[in-house]
């Protein structure tokens with residue numbers, strides 16, 4: 001079999017090597033001519049997979065190593081009997097780490113503690129749901145807006161979007177991009193809703209760029225820089241609006257989900273899907289390939305102040321500041337569009353909070369609880 005895969009997908013050779021011959025291509029530049037004799041196509045979010053790309057090819061299976069699949073024309077695949085898989089949940093923990101790191105950075109900027117803010121989560125699926133679990137465990141008051149879930153599960157525990165926007169101190173967007181239908185999310189945050197936000201609120205956008213009307217957001221921020229924004233996903237990536245970029249409080253180039261764990265799991269999920277589709281054995285597993293975090297452990301005394309300990313562990317593992325500074329460096333060297341993509345291609349190693357072992361005595365109640373709830377792996381401190 002001939003397998004064509006995005007050049008930015010890890011472990012393709014390791015997983016798929018025994019299934020066939022692998023060709024690596026740039027995801028943004030992939031075109032129909034390159035797929036003529038391909039059987040399996042493995043993409044990430046930057047490749048629109050549709051009639052234009054697939055017409056005339058013999059592709060029988062398409063996999064995207066991402067959670068979102070708004071770049072895939074599912075109807076076309078169904079109509080042509082082409083198998084499909086995405087990687088649900090693969091990098092959800094990574095996005096949650098990115099949100100927590102951003103909240104901690106905002107705390108530093110304005111001398112508050114995020115656990116005292118009301119956080120509104122819009123879209124409570126794999127990402128939003130895990131964010132809610134960690135925040136609630138940390139004692140944060142949360143509001144949830146997810147109309148599809150509210151319809152299926154009952155209204156209790158859910159609020160309308162406009163109520164959430166009014167009541168939350170922090171609004172965190174985690175919806176998929178859906179262009180049509182009752183629950184469409186294209187410009188879910190439209191001009192009217194953006195205008196209604198208070199100057200003391202924080203808007204976090206980590207779903208898809210098109211869920212927010214970026215022209216309206218830019219106009220609002222130009223008039224009122226008080227409103228703070230943490231933006232990972234943008235309209236027109238990679239050629240994003242530089243003025244909006246400059247107005248954002250924290251800006252990253254669609255890397256919230258870029259932990260090593262998240263990217264590798266995405267590849268493994270596609271390997272398993274291909275194995276099921278073709279009835280081939282799946283002999284490899286991620287466990288054999290996931291390296292240990294080079295920061296093996298942090299040992300803390302039970303006297304560590306919980307919030308200080310959380311900041312220290314979070315910064316040691318992943319600090320969103322690194323990515324914001326790096327994005328600015330890439331932009332200055334290469335320009336926005338090229339820099340945006342190059343940073344994603346050359347993204348430095350990043351591990352999830354769960355990969356960091358924190359050693360604490362069993363009796364270290366409050367600090368132990370806080371770190372565990374934030375997502376770190378807690379181990380009992382050994383006696384000397």
Ligand SMILES: NC(=O)C1=CN([C@@H]2O[C@H](COP(=O)(O)OP(=O)(O)OC[C@H]3O[C@@H](n4cnc5c(N)ncnc54)[C@H](O)[C@@H]3O)[C@@H](O)[C@H]2O)C=CC1
Nearest residue numbers: 067068123124125126127146148175176183206207256257
């Ligand atoms: N910034 C990044 O690097 C990443 C971004 N994403 C984006 O985040 C999105 C969400 O990811 P998951 O939580 O894993 O997806 P999911 O499919 O598990 O959950 C999405 C949730 O959004 C809800 N939803 C749908 N329409 C809605 C609406 N109009 N208003 C409120 N909620 C609505 C759904 O009911 C569902 O519960 C992905 O589709 C992807 O576009 C995902 C991973 C990384």
Ligand SMILES: O=C(O)C(=O)[C@H](O)COP(=O)(O)O
Nearest residue numbers: 044045046066067068091257
């Ligand atoms: O999983 C998703 O959905 C994402 O948004 C990915 O993290 C995006 O990564 P790329 O596919 O753009 O490398």
